[in-house]
Amino acid sequence: MITDYDHLEIRCPMLGHPLNFSYCRTANLGEPCRKILDCWFERFPVENFARQNFSREAMEKIAASPKPKILGILEIVQRAQAVKKNEEATRK
Template identity: 45%
Template structure:
C-alpha cells in the first residue's frame, strides 16, 4: 500500500510522545512556538510521507533550524516555558 503525500484530516490523531495524548497533525505543525514539533517526522511517518510534505513547506535554512538542531535539555525548556508564562501573566495585569 502506497503512502499518501498529504496529511490526514484533524479527525485522525496519533499519540503525542511529549504529551501522551492523541493529537492531530495540525497541532504537531505548530507545537514548538509556531514551528513543527521536533518529533513530528518520527510520530507521523507511518501514516503519510511526512518528511516529503514538510520539505515542500520549508526553505532549506528553515528545515535546518527546525529539524537539524540538537534538542534543548528538558530543564532549559521548562525554564523557558515558566518565563514565558510569567511574562504573559505580567502583560495581562
C-alpha cells in the same frame, strides 16, 4: 495544501495524549515540533510534506534534533566493538 493532514490523529509520546497533526506542525510558536518526522513517518509521507511546506530554518531545527535513544545506544555498542577489535589487533 498545508492543512491536508491536519485532521489525522496520533498519540503524542511527549504529552501522553492524542492530538491532531495540526498541533504537531505548529507546536513551537507556529513552527513544527522537532519530532514531527519521527512521529508521523508511518502515517503519511511527512518528509515530503515537510520539504514542501516548512521553511529551511524549520527543517534545519528538525534535522538537528537529538537522536532517538536507541541510536545513541547503538553508537556506544559500535564504539566498544571497535575498541575491542583494535585491542585484539594490537595483541597479535
